[in-house]
Amino acid sequence: MRRLAIPLICSALAASCLTSAVQAADYGLDEGYAVLIISRERLQVSTQCEIGLYLQDELTARLDQGQSASFNLPPGVVTVRLATVGNKTCQPGINQLDGQQLTLSAGVISRYRISQTNAGYKLIPAPPIN
Structure with a gap:
């Protein structure tokens, strides 16, 4: 009886894992999230202070020189300050x-x-990674 129970439990676990994998694969890109990556390069900004990153007017990250932050966000318009x-x-x-x-x-x-201009800090597009 014990020899039959272990393979039965293993089969049930494997089936549940396959079901989760199929559900994840069915999830289309147009229903998913967007990824936003913001980096502070060492030479782009001349302050030693941290730069606060505000998404929708909420402080979400503090970047020091050479740091970056990434976010999984719903698609659409986002305000960054x-x-x-x-x-x-x-x-x-x-x-x-x-x-x-x-x-x-x-x-x-x-x-x-992050770039520094006369009007303050500004985001500029970064080149794509190949």
Whole structure:
């Protein structure tokens, strides 16, 4: 009896794993998520302060030099705002109020770099990885 129970349990577990794999494969790209990757290159921004990354006006990441953050987001338009964050010396006098609007598509990886302009920090498209 014991010899029959173990193969039966193993078969049931294997069947449940196959069912999950089939359901995952049936999930189409147009119903999935978009990937947003934002990086702070070492030479693009000349401040030692962390840069706060705000998605939909909510602080979601703090990037130091050479760091990046990635997000799985639903497809559509997302507002991204960048500002320095940290202790007293890193607090900006006036926060950058304007954000950038990015349109994300399901199944697509969107890569951006942080750049510094006269108007503040801005995202620029990063070259694709081959």
